[in-house]
Amino acid sequence: MENKNIKLMQGNEACVEGALTAGMRFFAGYPITPSTEIAEISSLRLPKVGGKFLQMEDEIAGIAATIGASLTGLKSMTATSGPGFSLKQENIGYASIAEIPCVIVNVQRGGPSTGLPTSPAQGDIMQAKWGTHGDHPVIALSPSSVRETFDLTIKAFNYAEKYRMPVMLLTDEVIGHMREKIEIPTADEIEIIDRVKPESGLDKYNPYEVNEGELVPKMASYGEGYRFHVTGLVHDETGFPSNDSNVAGNLLDRLMKKIDNNIEDISLYEEYRIDDAETIIIAYGSTARSAKSAVDMAREEGLKVGLFRPMTIWPFLDKQITDVAKKADNIIVAEMNLGQYVNEVERVGNKYANISKCCKANGELITPDEILAKIKEV
Amino acid sequence: MASALVENHFRSNKLPHIWCPGCGHGIIMRSIVEAIDELGYNKDDVCVVSGIGCSSRAPGYMDYNTLHTLHGRALAYATGVKMANPKLKVIVITGDGDCAAIGGNHLIHAARRNIDITTVVFNNNIYGMTGGQYSPTTPTGEKGTTAPFGNIDKNFDLCNLAKAAGATYVARATAYHANMITKLVKAGMENKGFSFVEAVSVCPTYYGRKNKKGDAVQMMRYLKDSSVNVKAAKKLPKEKLEGKFFIGEFHKVEEPEYTEQYQKIIDSFQKER
Known part of the structure; x- marks a missing residue:
């Protein structure tokens, strides 16, 4: 065994x-x-x-x-x-x-x-x-x-x-x-990823320089021989501060592109019984457990309900949520707040589906029954 | 021609520095570098961490591992650096506002832990970078742009604060006493524990102007005339000490160093194997 x-x-x-x-x-x-x-x-x-x-x-x-x-x-x-x-x-x-x-x-x-x-x-x-x-x-x-x-x-x-x-x-x-x-x-x-380090013995190491087509600079450690500067000020590829608007614009652009250009790699989610679903619950974290039970309960009653569960909260899963909205007539976002993630769901899904929320922020979990009631309401 | 010290220890292409004419900070920065040079440390092993403010721009000019952090947080970052890699010789450069106001909590706790970091406070008695607001070391009654009628706060004695919090080396010098700063920083670096060196600077642009202290030269002369070495002070009659402040070594004790104590815990598990 x-x-x-x-x-x-x-x-x-x-x-x-x-x-x-x-x-x-x-x-x-x-x-x-x-x-x-x-x-x-x-x-x-x-x-x-x-x-x-x-x-x-x-x-x-x-x-x-x-x-x-x-x-x-x-x-x-x-x-x-x-x-x-x-x-x-x-x-x-x-x-x-x-x-x-x-x-x-x-x-x-x-x-x-x-x-x-x-x-x-x-x-x-x-x-x-x-x-x-x-x-x-x-x-x-x-x-x-x-x-x-x-x-x-x-x-x-x-x-x-x-x-x-x-x-x-x-x-x-x-x-x-x-x-x-x-x-x-x-x-x-298990996959383990380590930061990419610069080769040793380079004549010059620029801590924020990226090769053509790359977005993430190679990272040396303090004490290894590359004496570089780190600051919270806007900086150029050498790491030193700059007031140049082009430098600032390029830095922000590259920082955002690290996410935008790698969105697929960062998009983690689970789909549960959504193939024929007319109503799809979107829920994450502990609330998704109640949502899953609610889906099973609804299915037992013959209702076509599924769950889309984002594991990646940010970046927002624009593509997947759009697809979910196109697929379903109704979307219910269940979350333990007074409506946060739902606003993003509405941003991408409003034109395709009727979006409503099942929210609670009183310190109690949202129960499967509460979600089931919402399913029957929409 | 730049001196060998400047050539070897500064990022010459980043000079001249941004400080105002007459500011004492450049002298203090050079004195620290002199200490590192005299100690013969490998530049790759030196890490200089700063917060935000006039003083905290210093590391950008210094050719070591340099980290310009957030306002007040230099000691917290430096604690992470030192703990993670105790081989690094860690120096924190901070100002009176950075260290004693927004970063005051980190100062007392770094001192309490006796972690092997040498902190040099460039004390110019004012928030210079933001244009001359009163700081925790602006003497009571003096003016800043936010104390137009005179500062009613009681000012900190930073050395007393550091000593009370547990620093194992505490000393003070001034921008006038450049060689003394070097000597004290060297002693601080050699102390295995938390060392605190207050380097009294001058800010003719804001503090001096607001409080009619004269020009940079007059302010430097004040540092010379008003300071008394703590050793000499013992032999002087009270009236000679009126209106003076003390410089020199105030406190030096040996106590267990933080990263060494933690290493003992790590080692205890390696012996078990």
């Missing part, structure tokens, strides 16, 4: 396991419910693999140290929840413009402000996209199970390294604290 690695695991624990599998060797953070287990388990596990854990003085320092560590070549992560996610926003912009790979986990809880610290929510969807000032590329992933938390944490590191940018993992209190049986995949089943 094959030796399967099966464990009972919590979502936050699976996040750390995934991160370690991806090669995380540095974590810096600050205690906050409901993400704290990620810090606790990291503090336990990292020194055993020669990695480093730091509990910093605040949320801002947590992500700042994470970015600093990444510059020395270590795969780095921080984790937080609502209030901490707000505090980290300026640094997310820094990692975007300076193109420093890192993973930011946000175990979402009820907001605004201190809100509902021990309750799930999906209220940070738009903040993940627009929380830091200025235009910038964003990748945000949202898992619906413990196993998927493991998988998407690895994906988050891979995207961070591949595209040299911060990547956000948006889980929620239910996914983070839920325990499920998970089968840990074997090493040969």
Whole structure:
């Protein structure tokens, strides 16, 4: 019999396991419910693999140290929840413009402000996209199970390294604290991507230079011999600040194209019973679990209902959501906020389907019954 | 012809620097580089991290691994760099606003951890980059563009703050005492732990003008005339110390260094195997 690695695991624990599998060797953070287990388990596990854990003085320092560590070549992560996610926003912009790979986990809880610290929510969807000032590329992933938390944490590191940018993992209190049986995949089943480094011994290394047709500059580490400059100011390919509007325009253009030109690589989603569906639910994270049950319940009653489940929240899955809208008569977006992702669905789908929402932001999960009722209503 | 020091340690193509005529920052930057040169460090092993403000533009001119971060956050970034690669000699260059206002929390905690980072504060008593607002080190009663009627805040003694927070090396010099800055930064770099060097600078453009301190030369003369070495001060009568501030080495102790303590934890697991 094959030796399967099966464990009972919590979502936050699976996040750390995934991160370690991806090669995380540095974590810096600050205690906050409901993400704290990620810090606790990291503090336990990292020194055993020669990695480093730091509990910093605040949320801002947590992500700042994470970015600093990444510059020395270590795969780095921080984790937080609502209030901490707000505090980290300026640094997310820094990692975007300076193109420093890192993973930011946000175990979402009820907001605004201190809100509902021990309750799930999906209220940070738009903040993940627009929380830091200025235009910038964003990748945000949202898992619906413990196993998927493991998988998407690895994906988050891979995207961070591949595209040299911060990547956000948006889980929620239910996914983070839920325990499920998970089968840990074997090493040969897992793809690990490392940042591309410049050759050694070059006469000149420009930290932000890209070859013709490429979008991601090669990244050296501090201490390896290339003494380069990193700044949050707009900079040219040498890394030094520039006020030139062409330089600024080209930099922003390249940063955005890292996503726009690689959208297929970053588009993760699941389709469930949508082939003949007249009504399609769109739901992500823990809400997608209720939505899936609602689909099965509706099917049992003979209703043609399916589920489209984005795992990639940002970039928005324009193409797939458009196709879903073309296919269905009705779309119901179910999310634990008062309507965030639904606005994007309306942007691309309004002319093809009747779009409605099934939203709740009181700290309770949206139940299958509630979604089923909505299905019958539309 | 640029000196050998400039040739070897600066990115000459980025010079001249952006600082105003008469600013003390260039002198302090050069004194730090002199310290690195005298210590004989390999430039590839030196990492200079800064925040935002006039002082924080310094690393761009210095030919090391350089990191210009966010306002107030230099020490938090530097903590990540040092922790991740303890072989790097990490220096933080910051200003009075950057270090003591928006970054004050990071300062006290970096000091508390006694992580091996040498912090040099270019203290010009004002927010220069934004045009002369009062800072945590603007003396009470003096003016800034946001203190038009005089500053009612009590100003920080940065060295006392760093010492109280746990820094294991604390010293102060001024832009007038360029050689002393070099000496203190060297001692700070050699201290295995958190070292804090306050380098009192001059800002004739804003602080000086707002407070009628005269031109750059007069402001430098003030630094010379008003400072007393802490060793000499012990022998001087009280009246001679009126209106003076102290320079020199204030505090030096040996305590466990943070990255070394963490390495012990890592090593304990390697022994188990």
